[in-house]
Structures are given as structure tokens and as C-alpha cells.
Amino acid sequence: MAPGPQAQATLAPPAPAFARRTLADRESVLGTLMLAPALAYVILLVGVPFALAILLSFSSATAGSLDFTWAGLRNFAKLLGDPQFHRALGNTLRFMLVSQVLVMVLAVSAAHVLDAAFVGKRVVRSLLLLPWAAPVALASMAWVWIFDSTFSVVNWTLKVLGLLPGWLYWFGEPGLATVAIITVHVWRMFPFATVIVLAGMSVIPQDVREAAVVDGAGFFRRLFHVNLPMLLPVVTVAVVFGVVFTATDFSVVWLLTRGGPYNSTHVLATLAFQRGILGANLGEGAAVALFLLPVLLVAAVVMLRLARRAEVGT
Amino acid sequence: MATLTQPPATEEPTALGYVETRGLSKHFGDVRAVDGVDLCVMEGEFVVLLGPSGCGKTTLMRMIAGLEKPTAGEIYIAGERVDDDVPPRARGIAMVFQSYALYPHKTAFQNIAFPLEAAQVERSTLRRKVQWAAALFGLDRLLDRRPRQLSGGERQRVALARAVVRDPKVFLLDEPLSNLDAKLRAMARFELKQLQRQLGTTTIYVTHDQVEAMGLGDRIAVMDKGKIRQIGTPRDVYDNPADTFVATFLGSPPMNLVEQDEHTLVGFRPEHFLPREVFGEEPDLVTFRLRVREVEYLGSDRLAYGYLEEERRSDQPVIAAVPITITAPLAEGEVYEFAVRRRDLRFFDARTGLRKPAPR
């Protein structure tokens, strides 16, 4: 026979009068312990390479040699007079600006569409996220094919529709290559931005939006005077992410054009790779890679401040 | 040929009220939020929609505003049918939301100015009108502040100022005072009534608070489960409730309902139900013996809760509200003679709950 509840109670060891302090009570120790893996990860995989890059940028180190000669600002000075570097810097800024503007316009529009009630909204919303979830190498391969010099679906479609008299060599001409790169950037960033804007819109109270409707505001007045200002903090975060993503992106350009034709579409990241790794000039590569860091830092801080101010509303 | 030049024949008779709904319904799936409402509000009138939470007041108001599409029925504003394709902004309405729905990133000035900007009012006129509306609500010094820097009462006044600033045809107010504390609410109620008198704007006001409804409304429409149970002046609705729902929803404490026979409920208000000796030699009294269970002392009244000791005993407790000026003894556990004037009795059908004439 199973022991009754009373028997069980007497069998249990007597509870100590005061429970001992366990590890779980010692928050400072516990906190350090739980943060340690993340901290180690950041230090080893971000901090060390970062410090190394800074160090290298002030040296004339090359791959394949353990030589480490201090070069001061020579690497940076050299870059300032290098037309190819100018081109890469310009490309980086141009790709970033154009794609961000396009992304934000598209994302805000798409978010408004997706916010309206319609059948199949959930399916469309999850489909939308696909480009973002797809591995960039895979996606870029697809785009390489879309822009292929012989098989380009864009060209063939235009041709069949009778809209294209000649032929577009997407990666053979700097202008077209730029269009292709920006297209892929927009295609990649757009879902993420849309989701962020959608999340931001769900925070705008329904009755504030309805108040604007009753107050007689048309679509554009509501968009520019109510929805966008209230979205500003969230949109800024999306833009900061987008700017950092596109300004530091290596894969899209490398997989699509490798910086070609004739080095016309290099961005800082691909140029750094070409100089530092392929060209074995580590010091110069590091200098190229680090060049935009201060600019990005300042931009991010300023934007987040602005967003915060809009949020606090003072 | 001649028939072609004539205006198309309209089946509906011309609307009588300034705001009118006919057979208006809104169903959300199985929920009949609003169920065949006929409401007729005259020009300049202040009508209160009163009912418990969830009875469909907000939904009815949102349909009038054009924020919700009716499942069935018609809406007329100023004689024009609007339910089909007239968007909210073209209906000439101003709405105050329960949450006020101010634009958080705009100052009080910009909030009030927004409807005028939307109507593309010229800048100097706009400034003048905003100043006028702000002065009306004592907001002159607060115009540079944003909503989060304002107190609840101030936000409510900004919301009202935003509503009045463009001379709407109709005000729609959805529980605009419910977020204020009791003291502010009484003041705001008074000011609101004054303002409506002054502007003469047709107003539909939603509340679940009967004191607000009685105090504000020219007429009250009592709603329950998506239907209007009764429309009338506050006095009418209180004195002559159309059914047992209205009888027990209005009044605090509510009307007593006692079974008279299997077909009839008899109702009387606690304040009409007093110790027998109060009435002296008056004729036409109906007396009841009341066993008092509990006495509450409320300052101006004593509330006596008890059960009738008659052959037709109700299981429902009965309440008497005895003014403090009447010093008759009321002890818990004792039985007393209470009386009601016959003309203060109301009779209801036991099955349908509807009012019926006094028997015989």
C-alpha cells in the first residue's frame, strides 16, 4: 500500500530553518557568469580582429611575412590620392544612399498595404520575409543569372514584350552594373525594413489614425503629418541598420561583379579585400576597410539621438 | 422622354431628424453589436446614448462617423444619406475619442489646427480660429505643450477644442469624461453642457454613466444588447421606464421589482418607498411589510435592505432610500410597515419585461 500523505510528510527531511544563500541569490556573481560566454565571443571574434585591423592599418604589413613595420598615417595618406579608392568610396556612399531611399519608400508603402485588412495577409507577410531569410550567396547567384549576359530573364522579357531594341550587358557596363547592385541591395533590405515599419505602425494607436481620418486629412496628409512622424523613431532604427548593412556589405558586390567592369563598381569592402588579401598588402587593405568607420559611428549616434528626441517629444 | 428628365424616384421618405439612422445594424461574426437601431436626433439637440459596457454604443457612433461600415440600414446627416459612400471627412462630423487620440508629436496648437489644415484654411484664419477654440477651453497658456506634458483634464480639453474648431455639423463624443477623476468630471460635465448650449451644435454623446446621461442629455437613448430600449427626456426615462431593463439600469439604487402575480411585476423606486407613518392620512397608498436586513447610512439617506413579508414574497431584496430628515426607527431584523403612493407604482409584463398599464 502506498503511504498516505501524512506518512509522506513525516518521511520528508525536515526543512532547514533558514535556506542557505545559493548561487542564484548572488546576482553579481551570477551576472558575470552568464555574461561570460557572450563577452568571450565578442572579444575573440569581434574585438581582436578589430584591434588587429586598426593596428594593421598603421603598418606596412604584408601577407606571407611576419614583418611588422610601423607606417603611421602613410596608408591613409596614400589612399587619399588614389583614384580607385575615391571611386570605391563614392560607390559605397552612392549605393548606400540610393538603396536606402528606395528601400524606405518601398517599405513604408508596402507596410501601408500590408496593414490594410485583406484576405491572405498573413501569407503575404511571411512570403515577404523570404528574401531576407535567403542566404546571400544563394540569392546573389540567382541574381547573377537574372542579369546574365546571355540568359538574362530581364533582357528576354523586355525583348519579348518588344521594349528592348538592343541588348543590355548588365555586368559589362558601369552604369548597368550599378543598377544591378542597387537592385539587389534594395531587394535584400526591403523586407527587413518593411517588417520594422509594420511593427512601428502597430504601435500607432488605432484611434489616433482614425482621429486623423475624421479630422478630414487625406491619405498623404495622414502619411506625412501623422503616420511618418509617429514612425520616425522606428524608421530611424531601420535606416541605421540599412546604412550599416549596405555600407559594410561585401558579398553582394563581390558575387555580382567582383568590382568590375574595370574596377568601376568596387566598394570599400571589396577594395579592401582585393588590396589586403588578394594583393597581399594587409596594411593598405585595413586602412581601406576602416576608412568609413568614424563616419558610420557619427551617423549612427546622430540618428539614434534624433530618434530618441522624437520619441520623448521635447 | 419626359420621364428621363425627372429626378430618380427616391423610395425613402425625406429624413426628419438632423442625424437619423434607420434599421442600422452591425454584426461582427455572430455578435450583433448593433441590431436594428432607429435613432432620430433633431438639429441642435443633445442626445445621450446610455447603456452598459459592450452594448454597442461605440459601434453605433463609429458607423455614424463613417469609421465602420454598417451591415444593414441607413444613416442620414442633415437630410443626406451618408452610409454608402460618403467618407468620414465629408460627413461634417467631429469626434472626441475616449482616449482623446491626440497626435503625440504635435503641440496643443498643432493638434487643434490639424482639422483646419486638412480643410486648407488660410493661415491667418487658422490662427484666429485656434486661438478662439483655445480660449473657449482655457488653453491659451498651454498651446506650446505636447500631449504628454498635459494633465488628463487638459488633454480632454485639447481634444474638445480640436473638435469644435471647424464648426462641425455634428459632435460625436465617446465617453469623453471617463478618464477624468470624479471632481474634474463634474466640472467638465457642466462646462460641456454650457458649451453645447452656446454653440448649438447637434451632439451625440456616449456614456455608461447614468448620472452623466441624466445631467447632460436633452434626451437619453437607453441601449442594451445592440438595441435601443427607450428614447426620451431624462425625466421620462427615469419616471416611465419602457421595460424592466431601463427601470433597473437607471437609478441608484435601482427600481425595486416585485412579483405581483404570475403575469405582472410591480416596480417602485427606493426613494418612493418610505415608512408608512411618513404619509399620514394620505389616500391611495399601497403598504408592504418589510423585514429589514441591513441599514446603510449614506449621509443624506439611509438605505434599508430587506425582504417583503407578504403572501407574495419576492426572493429579490427590496431597497428603501429614506431621507435623513425622516427619523423613523430602522433596526436590522425588525419588521416595519412601508408604503408607496399608488401613482408611483409601475407595472411590467413578467415574461417580456415590457411596461404595461396599471391593472383594472
Ligand SMILES: Nc1ncnc2c1ncn2[C@@H]1O[C@H](COP(=O)(O)OP(=O)(O)O)[C@@H](O)[C@H]1O
Ligand atoms: N472590431 C470588432 N470586432 C469584433 N467585435 C467587436 C468589434 N468592435 C466591437 N465588437 C463587439 O461588439 C460589441 C459592442 O461593442 P462596443 O460598441 O464597443 O460597445 P460599447 O461601446 O457599448 O461598450 C461588443 O460585444 C464588442 O465585443
Ligand SMILES: [Mg+2]
Ligand atoms: Mg465604448
